Amino acid sequence: GQNIDQPTEMTATEGAIVQINCTYQTSGFNGLFWYQQHAGEAPTFLSYNVLDGLEEKGRFSSFLSRSKGYSYLLLKELQMKDSASYLCAATDSNYQLIWGAGTKLIIKP
Amino acid sequence: DAMVIQNPRYQVTQFGKPVTLSCSQTLNHNVMYWYQQKSSQAPKLLFHYYDKDFNNEADTPDNFQSRRPNTSFCFLDIRSPGLGDAAMYLCATSRDSAGGPDTQYFGPGTRLTVL
Numbered sequence: 531g532q533n534i535d536q537p538t539e540m541t542a543t544e545g546a547i548v549q550i551n552c553t554y555q556t557s558g559f560n561g562l563f564w565y566q567q568h569a570g571e572a573p574t575f576l577s578y579n580v581l582d583g584l585e586e587k588g589r590f591s592s593f594l595s596r597s598k599g600y601s602y603l604l605l606k607e608l609q610m611k612d613s614a615s616y617l618c619a620a621t622d623s624n625y626q627l628i629w630g631a632g633t634k635l636i637i638k639p
Numbered sequence: 640d641a642m643v644i645q646n647p648r649y650q651v652t653q654f655g656k657p658v659t660l661s662c663s664q665t666l667n668h669n670v671m672y673w674y675q676q677k678s679s680q681a682p683k684l685l686f687h688y689y690d691k692d693f694n695n696e697a698d699t700p701d702n703f704q705s706r707r708p709n710t711s712f713c714f715l716d717i718r719s720p721g722l723g724d725a726a727m728y729l730c731a732t733s734r735d736s737a738g739g740p741d742t743q744y745f746g747p748g749t750r751l752t753v754l
Binding site for chain 1: 744746
């Protein structure tokens with residue numbers, strides 16, 4: 531079957547760094563997305579990785595290892611507004627998105 | 640600004656009373672999706688359209704129907720809402736995944752309450 535695993539909840543301190551991990555099992559693989567979702571709102575696109583390695587975008591970076599079926603989202607210089615759920619979604623051979631349940635990130639002052 | 644719009648943002652209905660949720664887009668994207676998302680769960684794909692070509696997910700209940708009369712609009716009909724259908728309903732669009740994975744852009748969602 532197809533499956534995405536990510537931690538349910540994480541807590542971090544304002545100004546710190548946090549890494550949110552995601553492992554995936556899909557029928558074929560055509561890349562992985564990270565989305566941010568604030569409570570009661572729609573997901574918004576953060577990043578897309580299809581090749582191995584790290585992609586950096588300001589305070590946010592995303593890493594992919596295709597051989598390990600593994601990705602992480604790295605958030606630096608955490609701000610209170612980063613409190614949200616972070617959803618990992620892998621694309622299968624039919625280009626369908628397989629979604630994780632999201633990691634709720636709680637930022638403390 | 641180009642965007643995905645959903646109406647209403649909040650919908651309250653009674654058990655068994657049909658309800659229609661609407662979505663419109665100004666992105667001129669070829670593909671439209673309807674997702675159901677319950678609290679702390681992954682979005683669950685209900686339907687998607689490649690242009691007018693309708694694709695029903697295998698496990699989408701018959702109680703859910705969808706229409707896409709033109710490129711810009713898409714509707715989700717819930718024929719007889721049950722308590723288990725209370726959720727956030729998300730509409731999303733993407734340009735066209737025929738050539739590869741596409742970023743999906745989401746509307747703000749409609750939160751459905753069933754009394």
